[in-house]
Amino acid sequence: MIKIIYAFIVLMSLTSCVSSYDIEGTSNITILDGRMLYLKVYDNNELKTLDSCDVVHGQFKFTGTVDSVRYAMLFMDDEGLMPVVLEDGKININIDKTRQNVSGTPLNDKLTGFMEKYVQLTNRINELGREQSRAIMDGRNMDTVNMRLAKEADKIAEKEDKLVTSFIVENFDNVLGPGIFFMMTADNTYPELSPWVEDIMSKATDKFKSDPYVKDYYEKACHNQNIMNGMSSPNAGITQPISGAPTPNELARPR
Template sequence: MKNIFLVAMMAIIFAACQPTTFTINGTIEGVTEGKAILKNIVDGRPASLDTADIVEGKFTFTGTVDEPELYLIFVENNNTPIVFFGENANINIEANANNMQEAVVSGSDITDVYTSFVNKVPGKTRLEEINSEYQKAMGAGDQASQQALRDEANELMEEQKAYFLDFIKNNTNSIVGAYMAMQAISEFDMEEFKALTAEFEANLGDSKYVTNLKKALEPMEKAAAAAMATEIGAIAPDFTLQSVNGDEVTLSSFKGKYLLVDFWASWCKPCREENPNVINAYAEFAAKGFEVLSVSLDRDQDAWKKAIKDDGLVWTQVIDGEGNTANTYGVTSIPFTLLLDKEGKIIAKNLRGEALSHKLSELLN
């Protein structure tokens, strides 16, 4: 019981000793006066938090943060920021106006992790050299050297990517790791990113960076669900939308016929160019059990109705102005089409030109 009491008391004392505010003292060589601007990142962009006067090359910021977060300090007339993680601590910065990215930051344990990561990125210096050498090779018209330098640069960038991803996977208990994961989101497949996000959440709780990871995961999960729902052999998800006459039309009402579900819009030039092919297929196969359901992504109903009339589209037309049905189907570009069998099963995707008629001929002749 004594030991438990002592541990509890030590925890209370330790918590009481933690600073609840930050002080950032900076010295910039090469700047005697002006303004220093402290920024954080909001919705992916720098946002100003505070401004301090630079007096004889020195500036000070004070404040408090709920949790550590990435900070940037800009100096007037200098577009290169000092990058570090702000936390409730006494932080010192020493920088040179001509080389701000090499600023030395002390007093922030989390920044130490970040700085260590940055300093160990492989091939940084060599990539700078390659860039310079490549410019010279271009000027000399030396194609062989350009190709060799591109190959070397690609190898180094692959090495850097591997280093980057290893750091993230080995630092799921760190705010820095969570921040880096957001920067590398495109390098992960959905399942891997989901597992990483779960690890970060288990270790860091409801940190803003964990929240950002979870928000980034949502569209990935929706896209994966849409891809699964529209695989060949899947039953097309049912939906109900308003027709050009104002009636409600349900996808499942077309069962018993081969159906082309055609996502398009009046403003989509490739869609309009494809319409004559669909018209020809409809004219040839409608009497044999083929139907078309065009789903427009137009927001302007007048433009939609005009395009239907101008293009001579005589089959059922519905509108998905909010794009909810398109999202369910994972539509990222149009025209996007699905061919369904009589049971509503997807049997083909994005048949263009004569490919649609050939497929229908196989099925119906």
């Protein structure tokens, strides 16, 4: 009897680490109909396909299990569409021409709140570019216009930095912190030890630092910095980040 109880406890401890995801999605974008969508996760220094499904009449569905809560990316072929957290519960995804939304579970609701604020700032930056184009067409004094737009761009960049940094710091110990760090760095030409990365790592918890992507990126960034400072051998070359991940601007772009 004792052996049976012990075996049951072991089984429960193993199954409690498993997360079941149940995703139902809708889209009114006709180009998605009949296309294959992929859920990809970062594993062993690359994005790997975890699951896939067809879009049929604007509907798609993913179901499965993962060994723990995972931060994933939704792709159409090689094009990144949006991030999603694979966690227990009913997850709803809506993709339309103006926005992408994921909801239904705590971390996904939190992710969407962040992404909506981030997209607003990105759209404002894009609007500055359109304002500049209109000013050129109107024959306005571009020195004056560019000075004003540069000041506005600096303000938006500062807000964006505060938004991203505070969100990562608040979520150091769940998948959203490393996930957004991944989103902000995956499109870099090579891992770089920027002041922003140094600031994040100076505040980071051990759990955040031990995340596979964060750990790999930071080690490579430090190595590359040492090469540039002449403190390390460049024989191994400057390591490249993973490929195929959507850039923040691509995620913010309306579909």
